[in-house]
Structures are given as structure tokens and as C-alpha cells.
Amino acid sequence: MNSSLDTQSGPLGPQSWSENDRLAALESYAILDTPTESEFDDLVRLAAETFGAPIAVVNLVAGNRQWFKAELGIGARELPLDVSICAHAILQNDFMVVPDTMEDSRFACNPLVTAEDGLRFYAGALLRSDEGLPIGTVCVLDRVPRPAGISDHQRLVLEVLARQVMVQLELRKTMVAQSIRADELSETIRERTIAMRELRSVEERYRLVGRATNDAIWDWDFASNQVTWNEALETVHGYAPDTVEPTGEWWIEQIHPDDRARVDNSIHAAIDGTADSWSDEYRFRRADGSYAAIFDRGHIIREDAGKAVRMIGAMLDLTERQQSRAELSMNEERLRLATQAAEVGFWDVDVIHDILIWPPIVKRMFGISADVPVSMLDFYEGLHPEDRPHTSAAFAAACEPEQRALYDVEYRTVGKEDGIIRWVAAKGRGIFDEMDRCLRVVGTAIDVTERKRKEAELYELNQHLERRVAEEVAEREHAEEALRQAQKMEAVGQLTGGIAHDFNNMLAVVIGSLDLLNRRVGVSDPRAKRFIDAAHEGAQRAATLTQRLLAFSRQQPLNPEVLDANKLVPNMSDLLSHSIGTDIRLETVLGAGLWRTHADRNQLESAILNLAVNARDAMPEGGRLTIETQNVYFDERHVAANFGVPIGQYVMITVSDTGIGMPPDVIAKAFDPFFTTKAVGKGTGLGLSQVYGFVRQSGGHVKIYSEDGAGTTIKIYLPRYIGEDAEPEGQWGSDLLLGEQKEVVLVVDDEPAVRQFSVDALTELGYRVLEADGAVAALRLLDAHPEITLLFTDIVMPDINGRKLADEARKRRPGLKVLFTTGYTRNAIVHNGVLDPGVALISKPYAIEELAAKVRAAIEA
Template sequence: MPFPAQDYGCAGWRNEMAQRISEFDWCATGLGAIENWQRSLTSTVQLMLASPVPLVLLWDEPGYMIYNDAYAVFAGGRHPYLLGRPVEDGWPEVADFNRHVMNTCLAGGTLSYRDKELMLLRDGKPEDVWMDLYYSPVAGDSGAPAGVLAMVVETTGRVLTERLRQRAEAELHETNERLQLALNTGAVLGTWVLDVRTGKVSGDERFARTFSFPLDEASKGVPRDAATQMIHPDDQALNDQRTNEAIRSGEPFRVEYRIRRPDGDYLWVQANGRCEFDEDGEPTRFPGVLIDIHERKIAEQSLVQLTETLEQRIADSIAARALAEEQLRQAQKMEAIGSLTGGVAHDFNNVLQVINGNLQMLAADTDHDPVTRRRLSAATDAVRRGAKLAAHLLAFARRQPLSPIVLNPRRLLTGMSEMLHRALGETVRIETVVSDDLWNVQVDRNQLENALLNLAINGRDAMRADGVLTVRATNRVLDAAFCRDKPELSPGEYVQFSVADTGSGMPPDVLQRVFEPFFTTKPDGHGTGLGLSMVFGFARQSGGHVAIESEVGHGTTVLLFFPRCCEPETPETVDGTAASIGGGGETILVVEDDADVRLTAVEMLAQLGYKVLIASNGDAALEFIDSDVPIDLLFTDVVMPGKLKSVDLAQRAAARTPPVPALFTSGYTRDEIMHHGKLDAGITLLSKPYRRDDLANMVRGVLRANARRAAEVADVCDGHIAACVPPAAYGGDSASDRKLTSAADSTRVLNEAARVLFVEDDTESREALAELLGALGLDCTAVASAEAALPLAAAQHYDVLLTDLTLPGMSGDALAREVRRVQPDIRVLLVSGYGRSAQIGEAIPGARLLGKPLDIEQLRRELAQWLDRTEAAS
């Protein structure tokens, strides 16, 4: 029952909170006036006020807060605001937590929390706190739970202290791990302790190994002088100074020095430590650690050296760049001059060809008047000099047609000895120096002889026909340093030719221009300025290099470098045939875009007894090739207008039955028939300007060679034809009659024969096998590439595709797949040096793989069904 008002006051509650509770207007709350409180509430409040532990009573369902002095301290700035407030209003930031407490305890349950973390606003700002909380229900007068008594013990200080301790332990553990890792990886070279009183240094096993001390001596201690003697003499003074300063001041000790190793080398280390003092301030122990810094110091020294030489390296780099730019400008200038001179030579040769051809025909038609003969001879000599000039221009432009063979330099120079003596005269002494075991080179013999002769004549002129000329040949292995400023040269093995004179030499400004065409230091009329430019172009075109060294008053040396050739020397051949150069009525298709040159060629061929067809470009010539007009030879200029190139035209002519050979002519050989300074295989070239006799010999030679190839194929066919063609195909039953009876019979068979598209890039193999297929009675169209075969397959039907696997451009198997798309029923025969093991990727249904060299019997079996068709047609 409630106390009377006079008994319910400060007499029972002797502290601050008792006073506040007594004076509080409880009528404004659901508890009502204090004198009407339940006896259980009064007694619980009395018990709470007497406790030194922070307690708070949460009464009735809203949880009106009544607390003691200890809790008031915990509440901080919220006291006395909390008194009489529902707990959820008093601590709104933890309202959900307190509602759970009220629901649980008013239902008769209890709650306890250990180091409960909450975020409270006690002094107007949020703070994280940790508390031990204990909640118990308090029964009302009816015996049922009417309130909750909460004991609040803040543990924030203890929790934070524990966390700091755990963090410190973790950091200590991590430090120990790092130290152990450093020790295990070798970064730490040992620990040491200097006894300041005795002057002895002791250390662990690593320290002993670093200073090359026995372990037992290092552990007991060695005199400090013995340790410092192992330090580099240049570093001892600094180490002594830093040690004394650390002992005197007590500041941390750190010094870097080198320690001598047993092998005599020095190791950079860093020593760190700090001196310890006794209670009187006297130094006692000086512990420390040695750390390996050798790689860092070496890197630092390299950086310092790099920095010190940076200015010089920048200057060198600028100079190298300037040199490279100058070389690039020089190369571009020489290339531009080369293109210009090559084009001039082309047009010049066409003009010379017209003049020369007409002079030749005039000479054939003229009488024996000596004056006319003399004038024609003078004009012909002038043409010859012009042709030589054009040849020099082409040599500089690297457009002259070369016929390289494998040469032995010793044999070449021996053979030139007489020529040099005759050209230089008696007053010049010639010394030839040839190394033993000279390597072979692959060059054009005539052009190399001309180059050496030109250099020798230049040397004679520089010596004013009196001095010593040294011609030398030696093996050279060029390294990357030598080739650095010569981009056209790669390191490797070369044969070096040199021509040195004892003349007056050249100044630098002249030396820079010596290879330019038409540049000469000789008086007017004594030189064209094309000699060295010709040598320059020939060397570059042959895959070599030319260099010149000269100094005023000390003569000049010109060096020629040619790559070593490991192939055997090409044997010399002598053509002993002396056949007539006249024509026998054969038909020649002349293809030339220049009208004057074309007319001259036609007239010369007509004089020689040939029939002539004329075309001004490749497109017009193709109409003749694709017609039935008989043609024995295609005579075509290399460079022509129109869509069809001369090489493609020659391939179409070779695909004729029988094949038509081609003879090319040009005053400016371009990449159509020449690559890497050499004529392509199977190409025959007549250079402009040419004489009538040159034309006659070349035409006759090509026709004769074509006839020989046809005869060889016929011989091969004679050995195999009986196995594949029945007697009826020969027009007779006896063995002696087993020959085709006439051209008409052959034409009849071919017109009805199976059609074969044959693709082979090797010219000789293509021509031989194409003639063999024709002799077997098949209509064979032979081309050199898949790109040439595709338009043919799209335009007309073929029964068989016979193709080499390895082709320039598209491969044979890729070609077969493309042809199969337009002609699904075509039979595919693939030829490879790997035979049936050749890899073709995705399988081609029905395709057959044949090995190289082709077996005629196997080929006959593969073509049997078409050979049978040919027999039936005959």
C-alpha cells in the first residue's frame, strides 16, 4: 500500500535522485501521484536508489523510467530529461531494442547481454558504447509482472582496451613474421651487439658468415678492430664517425659500407642500431642489425652514371638521328633519281631501237658504196654508244636484266688480268691480292667485270696514269656494329672486292655525290659521270653494297660487298651450234605499243623471212591468241597499256595447243618479269635497242628450244602411248604405223577429247606435262596459278582439274574447292611431293592425291575413262 505523503520523502530517500523523484509531477504520467503508487513499485524504487550499480526501473507497459544516481551519470546529457519518460521516447535510437526488452520481461522472461554494442546520443552526439545488460521482471501488487528492472554496467573502456591489446598483439605478430621472413630471404645479414665497455662485438650465425668469422668466436665476441678491418678502407672512417656520434648522443645509428668477402669482392650492407645506457647515463650495449643493400647500391650507382652521361648520350642520339635523317634523304634522292633515269632510259631505248632497226635494214638494202657504208657505220656506232649510256642509266636505276651465276672470285680476277693491263696501260702497276679459300658469289659475270673495269679506269685517271692500283678480294664476316649505319646490309658472310688507287683522293663534299648519275670531276668530254652510278646500282640490285673511302692526298678505295653463295660454281658452257638465223616462214605475233618501234620490228622480221601479226596492246593480242590463227612465237614488249599484262598474255599463249613460246623485249625491265634483280624462271628477254642480227639469233633460239621440248615430249609419249591408245588411234594396225597420221587427225581427236585444266607454277614441268597430256589425246589448258585458272573454269566446262598443291597465291586444294562450286562433277587430281600424306585440310570428295614425280602409268590409270572416250571418238 502507498506510504502517506509525510512518510514518503527525503527521509526514506537520502540522495539526489530521491529528491528528484519526490518532486517530479507523476500525475502527468500513467503512474499517477506518488502517494498512490503500488507498494511493490515503492519498495523497488527504494531498493534501486540504495544501489551503487546503475539501475533503471521501466514501469508499466510504456516503460516509464525511474533510475538512481549511478544511472544518471551513465545517461550523461540526457539526465534529468529521461526521468518519467517512456523508454522508447527517452532512447529513440534504440527504440526497437527496448520494445523487445519490455515485451519479453512483462511476459515473465529475463534478458542478459555481455558487451552489448549500442550507438547512443548521451551528450548530443552519437557514440559507440559497450555494456553488460541484465533485465528482470518486477511483480506488481497483484503478483503479475508490472515493470522491468534493468542493471546497466558500461564496459566501453574495457572493450576498447582489449581491442587495442589484440591489435598490438597482431601487429607484434606481423612484425615478427616480417622479421623472420627477412631473415629467411637473406635481406638481413645478421644481428650484432657492441659491448661499449670491453670494445668487443658479438653476433649471430649470419653475422659470423657475413664477416667471415668462425661462429664460436662471433658468439663469444671479437675485438671491434677485427670487424672494422673487414670493411672497405674507403668506408672505415665514416663508420667510426657514425658509431662515435651514436654512442655520444644516443641517436639512432645508420651507416652504409662495403664488407670484403672471401673471394675478394665487396658486398654493400646497411648497419642499423641504437646505443643503450645505464641509470647513470653511461653507454653499455650497442645492438644492431645488418641488411643486404647490394643490389640497390649497384642500381643507384648505375643511375648516377647514367645521369652523368645523359647529356653526352642525348648529344649522341641527336647526332645519330641527324645521320639517319641524312641517310634517308640521300636514299630518297637516289631512289627518285633512279626512277627518273630508268624512265628516261626506257624512252631513250625505244628511240634508239627505231634508229638502229632502220640502220640495219638500210645496211642490208644499200649497195656497196663505201661512203654510204661509212656513214651507216658511224651512225651505228653512235647508237651503240647511246645504248651503252642507257645501260648505265638502267644499272643505276637497278632495272637492268641480270643473269646471275655462281662465280669463283679468284678465277674471275685471274681471267680479268690481261684485260686490266690492256685497259690501264704500261705506266700503272696492278697488284692483285686474293685470299685463300675465297667463298663463291652469285652475280652477273659481265656486269661484275664491267664494274671492276670501271673502277680500275677511274683509279687510273685519278693517278694520272702513273701509280699503283690494288685489286683485292677477301672473305668478310660483317657484324651488327658494321651494318648499323648501312640499312641495306644485314650481318653475315660476304665476299669483299676492293679497288684502291694511290691518286689525289677526294674532299668530303665530292665524296657525298660520287654515286649520283652525271656527276663527275673530270673535264668536259672526258667522262659521263655514270661509271660509279652504274656500279652503285649493280651492287644494290645484286643484293650487295658499295662503299667508298677517300682522303685528299691519300688515294681512294671502293669496296663492293656481295653475299656468300654456298652453291658450287656454275660451269662455263660454249654453244657450238651454228644454225642459220633466217626464218622458215613461221608466224610471229608482235605486240608493241610504240608505233615506230613496232613498224621497225615488223620490217626486220619480214626481212628475215617470217610472217608477222601485229597488235598494239595485250588486249588486241589476246584476240589472236584465242583464235584459230596459227602462231609460232609471241614477241611482246614488257610494258604495255591495257588491262592484260605481258606476262599474263604469255601464259595464255603457253596454254594454247600446241603451246606458243614467248620472247620479251624491253628498254626498262620492271617487276613483271624480274624479281630480286633476276629474270623470272623461263623468261627470255631481248633488251632494247637490239640489232637485226640479235633479233634473228634470239627468235631462232626460242623457236629451236621450243621444238626441242616438243621432241622430248614426243619421245616420252612414244614410250607410253601404246599402253594408253589402241592401234585404231594411229591409223594402222602394225607397230611401225603407230604414229598420228597427220595434223588433221590430231585436231579431230582434240576437238572431241576430254578437257583438262592443268595448273603448275614451274614453267618447264608445266610445258612438258601439258604436251604429254596433249599427246595422250586430251585437250589440255595449262596455266601457272590458281588465279589464272578460276576465270577459265567459270567460262568453260572441264572434265578434269589437275593441279599442284603448292602454288603462288591460292593453294591447289583451295582452287579445287572453288572450281567444284561452279563445276560439281569435275574430277580433281592433286599433285604433291608428299604424295598421299599431303595435308589438304577439309576433305574434297572424290579427289585423288598423286605424288611427285608423276608416274605416267598411274596418271594414265587416273585418266582412263577420258582416254577411253578419246579412243572411241577416233
């Protein structure tokens, strides 16, 4: 039995270790602040039962606290280190027993001891790491002193329990280490598996590349002087594998004698030196005795000491490339000479490396000498300050992958060396790789300074003319003369407009009816045929009179040329966009296979611009401006009814807006000189008059279609130019596509004469026909006659228009066929929101042959 306080040092002696080492040993077990575990809880219960003590703990002493892995009788998982009794056991470095703490000076001020019912007895065995460092204790405590201390058996139990705690801690530590090692081993196996897979993939790719490429790939092992070739040595150069000596000397012997020594020296210099790679060009003898131009390159593999052990390379056959390079050089020279003759300059921007390539002709446009190097900074600094924003934006749009816009701009330059301002027209396009990254932007540039000067002079001349007109109108004497002229032209315009609107429509019905009558009477009644011919001749003379009234002269100097309206209209897009503003959306509808015309380019552009500006003023709240091109053919009936131009083929340019429209009285005067609906000072009234005079003098015609509040459409018709490559003229077929009596057509038109002509024409074509003067009557007929095959309706009608009528009819008869007719062009109506794409439409006026074809197509659709 220990009967006295044991304060002797243990085998290591007091503090024979450093505190840092001890704390590191404790941390290595990763036990602090872990949850309770039954294995440790059982140990403290066994200790308490062995000593008959109310308190037992497995205590771990950290740097600033003592933490209990298991406790009995404490009620807490940790306590401050300054009240710790176990800390003294750590300092003592041995088993510690305190029979009565009140008699031990070390605990005289410890509140856990001095408190009422405080701790009066302590016995603890140290927990030691593998290195013998104390990390805590297994101890028992009592609130009454035990002067007799503890027995040997009790001490043995505490020491055994301490060893059991350490066994559990070491087991946990070992399991954690094994888990980490297992994870590391698993990761190592995974990485090795991936590496082996990648190695096999690389080897397979190398094998496939060796078979697929046209390059002769070689692998030279210096130790054995063994050279391995791929299949390209035979396919490209003709050497069968069994005829090739697999050595470096064989390869050297096939090099042209004039190149052999140079190549031999260069490759051995690279191998014997420290280079990582080698490349050279030479002539290589093929199996047939001819020589191939070769670019050869190889990679040298060295051991750690730097000695070359292996070299892998590929022979690129440059023969075809050199031939192509020579041809390309010749073509480039031809292109250079051609562009010099045309004064067109090519430019190339390397976007990735910010490199600009300009030939001398482009440098001259920026006032830079031919031998001076340039960069993109020279380009941007050379732009006129007013043109820099939109030019830079256009270039950025060409580089943007999502836009890929065509770079098409005109800008001014300020010469870097001479300070001269020049005008340049530039076009270009971006070149993108498979990753949608812009690599280059290439294009052309033309000096258009002279053209701009002439345009400015023409503009100044027009401005001067308007000023002169305004000054003369302001003067009383000249104003009276201008007023008399305006009144005279207004009278002519009223007469012409009235005849064009009313008399020509009636003539169309008259001539069409006579044509139908002539088909019905034929040669069976010669006398009646004479009467018909006489009436037809009179109607034609009346139509000719109307045509002459429409053809009053407009005098203006013209410079006609062969034009393609499908190129002219898109080229005006920027100008039109700037003129109409951002609140109006510009759309173009270009007809396929458009014919060419013969007209003055400047006057035509001015006419389109005038119409666009008028359309802009008619849409103060914004809207849509549509410009359309189309081929049209005018036969006798079209000419007589509406246009007053020679029969034949025409190019039609249509300008449509979604603006406020024009009432009939304004349309009638629209082309009269000096007539305008704009406020004083906002217009001269010469715009549409100039358009009309130009078109008429060019052998064409202008037509206005408008409804108050429903937009305006103006059509320009110019004669087709027939050149050596002209298309053959289209003709309406003479054979009519006839209907069947069982097919019933319902004709709806609020104009009686036009409706009657349509009824007669369709009857003549073999259809049963019903007629209605409006939508209400038409719907009643549809309900009463389920046999109706086709609804043939005008679009523009009072109350309910043709489109609404068709919608209501199809609600009742979903399978009903519908054919619309209107004075508006198909695309203009569609894009102004009147008709959806794909509906059947025939434009007024129409020939009986066209009517027959359209009706047949609508029924069979």
C-alpha cells in the first residue's frame, strides 16, 4: 500500500520533453473534441467501481485546457487548465496520488479543492504516446480524503486502463493512417490507370497519324542506328519497306548530292550539341529517280546527362506547294496590276496580333508614304473625327462573331503627312475560325474624293436652285407667273388624275367586256364582229387619249446607264437609315432574277430618297418603311386600265409606309409642281414632281396607292433593258385554264362594273358564279350555298374588308379556298400587316389569262 504522497519523478525525469513536442503528439491522435464513445465510457466506469470513487475521467491535457474524452461525476467535457490537477501529473511525468489535496501546497488556491464539498483525493496514471510523451491521464477523484492512498492492485488497474486508452487511441490513429494510405493508393492506381490509357491513346494516335498523313515520319534510334519509317515513304516516295535499309546512312544517300553534305553536317551538329530540334530543306530522291522538294524537321530526345538517344521527325513534301506558290505569286501579280489599274487597294488586318497590312495605294489614301510602316493606330488616328465613331463601330461589328456584319463604310481621312482630307469607300469581311474567333478582316478601299466632290457640287447646285426658286416666288412679279403656271399644272393634274382614276377603270371594263364578247361571237356573226371591233377601236383611242394626257413632259438632263436595282437599293441602306431616323424600321424585299433597267443612277437614287423622306414625314410616331423590287409585265389590258406606258417588261421599285396615308384629293395633286401639304418652310413641293418628271422622261411611270390612315405605297416602273444577255420576254399564255360547271366561285366587290366584269370573265372560263356587293351579302350566300368552291374577294371594301370576310368565312367553312384581289403589291401588303404570307392574291388590273391561272391554282391548292 502507498501510504504517502508520491511526488517522485518517473523514468524520464520531470519535463524531459518540450511542450511543443507533447502537444504535437496529442494532435497526432486527432481525438480532441470528438463525440463520446462507449469504449472509453466503459473504462471510466471500471475505474470508478475499482476505487469506489464518485468521479473518474479520461483526461487529455491540451495547451490551454483539459478535455475529457470520457467522464463520470464531472458533468462537463472540459475545464480550464489553471484548475487542472492532472496538469501536475503531466509535470511530474509519472503516476500521481494525492491522498488529501488540502494538505498539498500545489492546490492551496485551486477553487475545485477549496470549495465546499471540493475535490480532496486524486489518483491518476499517465497516457503516454509511442515516444513516451505524456498527453493526459486516466484518473479517479473523491470529495473526501483517503489518507491511506491506494493499493498496488488499484494502481495496476489505473495503469492497465491507461494502456487500454492508448491502445484505443493508437488503433484509431492506425485506422486513420490506413484509410489515408488506402485513399492515396487508390488515387495512385487511378492515376496510373489513366496514364496507361493515355499512353495507349497516344500510341494509337501516333500509329493512325503515321498511316493517315502524307508526311514520311521517321524514328531514329541512335544506339542501334535503326530508322523506322511509316507507310508514307512508300505511298509518297515509292520505296517499298523491303527495299529500304533501315539506317541513317541510307537516308543520307538519297539526298541530292548538292544538298547532302550540308544536311549531314546540320543534323549531326544538332545531335552532338544541345539542341532540342532540327529542321532543314533539301531534295530527296524518289524511287523513280525524280527529286522531291522536302522540308524536314525532327525532335531530339536526350537522357538526363544530355546525350541524344533518339530522334523523331517528318519529311514534308513541298513540291506541289512550291508549284502552287509560284502560281499564286503569278496570280497575285496579276491581281496587283489589275487593282493598280482600277485604283483599288487591298487591306488585311490580323486581329489576333494587331497587325495591319496596307499597300502603297491605301497608304496614299491616308497621306502616308509608301515605305513608312503602319499600324491600326495609324488607321484610327487617320480617320476624320466626325467619321471615327461609326467607322470604328462598323469594324467592331465585322469582328463580332454573333454579328459578322459586312464592313461597308465611307469615311474621310486626314492625311498624316500632307493634312489633305480625302473620301474613302471601304468594304471588308471578317474571317473566323471554328471556335468563332475572328482571325482577320480583309477588304478593299477606293478613293472616292472626286465622286464626293461632284456630289457636293450637285447638292450645292440643287440648293442654289431651291434658293433661287424661293427668292423668285417671294418676288411679286415672279410669284404671279409661278402662280399662273401652278394653276395651269394643277388643272392638268386634276384632269389627268380624274381620267386615270375613273375613266381608265371604266375603259378596262369596256375593253374587257368587248374582249369577252368577241370571244363569244367569234366569226359566227361578221356584222356583230364589226360593231365589236369598232367599239374596241374607240375604246382603244380613248385609252390612247388618256395615255397622252398622262404623258405630259418634264424637262431634266439625264445620264442613263444600265442599272441593277437589286444592287442599288441595298447600297443606299446606310443613307436611307440615316435619313429616316431610328424610330422607323427599314425593310427591303428584293425580287429574284430582277431585270436590268436603263436610267440615270443619281436621279433614281434621289427619287428613292425623296420617297423615303416623304414616308418618314408621314410617320411622325415611327413605323415601317418597305422598299421592294419586282419584275412586271404589262399587256394591253394593264396599259389601258392604269399605266399609260408601252406594253412590255418593266422593273418595279415600290416604296411603302405605314403612315397616315393620303386622302384622294391629296393623291390627285401629289405630283403637281409646288403642291405640298407641309407647313411653310418645310418643303418646296418639288420632290414628287421631280420624281414624276424623271420617271416619265425615262420611259417609265409612277403610281400612288394609299388610304387615309392606312399607309401609302408608291410604285416606280422603269422599262427593262434588253442587252445581249437579256432574259426572253415572258408572255401570258394564249390557252385559258378553264373551270368546271360544278365549281362555284363567289365574287365579292363593292365596285359594280368591276364585279360584273369578274362575273362575266369567270363565267366565260367555265365556272358557276355567284356575286355579292359586300361582306354581309357574301356571308349570307356562303350559308345558303355549301357548294361554293372559291371565295374571290377584293381586299379594300367599306365596313368589312376582304381579309376579315375571309376569316369569318373560314370559321364557317374551314376548307374554303380564297383568292384575294387588290391594287396593292403582294409583299407590300404582307409587310404592312394586311395579309399573311402564303395567301393567294391577284393584283388589279389583271388579264383574263392571268385570272384563269390564279383561280385554277387557288382551287387546286
